[in-house]
Amino acid sequence: MKAKTGKGNWSLKTTKKLGLPFVFLLCIFFFLAGFFGSTLFFQSQDDVFGVRSRPRPRLRTSLFESAEYDLLPSGETGDESITSIPFQVLSWKPRALYFPNFATAEQCESIIAMAKPGLKPSTLALRKGETAENTKGIRTSSGMFISAAEDKTGILDVIEEKIARATMLPRTHGEAFNVLHYEVGQRYNSHYDAFNPSEYGPQKSQRVASFLLYLSDVVAGGESMFPIENGLNMDGSYNFQDCIGLKVKPRQGDGLLFYSLFPNGTIDPTSLHGSCPVIKGEKWVATKWLRDQDQDDD
Ligand SMILES: *[C@@H]1O[C@H](CO)[C@@H](O)[C@H](O)[C@H]1NC(C)=O
Secondary structure, X not given: OHHHHHHHHHHHHHHHHHXXXXXXXXXXXHHHHHHHHHHXXXXXXXXXXXXXXXXXXXXXXXXXXXXXOOOOOOOOOOOOOOOOOOOEEEEEOOEEEEEXXXXXXXXHHHHHHHHHHXXXXXXXXXXXXXXXXXXXXXXXXXXXXXXXXXXXXXXXXXXXXXXXXXXXXXXXXXXOEEEEEEOEOOOEEEEOOOOOHHHHOOOOOOEEEEEEXXXXXXXXXXXXXXXXXHHOOOOOOOOOOOOOOEEEOOOOOOEEEEEOEOOOOOEOHHHOXXXXXXXXXXXXXXXXXXXXXXXXXX
């Protein structure tokens, strides 16, 4: 009893000695310390789990992904990791995507080196009434076809796989790569990649989309152009040689994907495109046409 009283007396005495303002400040200090302390604690919880108080499984393949995503178990043919392929929507009319740094400079240089010995003047799919002679000048590049299987370096295999992931169109739906070379003045007048049956006759399969991988920079000119993007230049004055509309400047390693067909399978008129003449330097590009039918069935 005595001791208790004594303690009580001591605390009272101390309070009296230090004064009420000090006790008041002490209370404020502990209140603020507690408040900010708890805030910090919850913030760090957020950082770790992304979503508060939801623990995540630790089954992940890379550090980067584990910090950002909570992956699901994949199906038999799926991936156990996240694929990150940055892109910019260039246009909805036509549906066109730009993929910066899709391939490395080394990959591009290797593809150019493997294509060089096989280059031949590019040809056109001819419509009724067209001949090689009367279509001269429409497409003046040279090129060659090479499939991923033919490339012993394995580079085209890697690129093809990446294109399939970016488009979710299976690799078996792609034609062989068409590697093209444009020198100063060389061009490709505006055209469609899809084949309109009324012009080209019945088709076994149709080109759905085109993926262009720019293998080189071009000093000047050589842009890919979509002259009637979003309904531009449709007043009837458009000349198929004009380099106008949406222009995409080739940069080594960058990719361009555009769809020639609407989701309902009809040809998108705004997918009309061409290659502006090279003004300075040279242009190298690898094109992959993606079809609606499995190409292995042919
Ligand atoms: C297909 O889709 C386009 C774009 O949405 C539309 O303009 C066109 O009328 C459609 N054609 C058919 C046959 O459904």
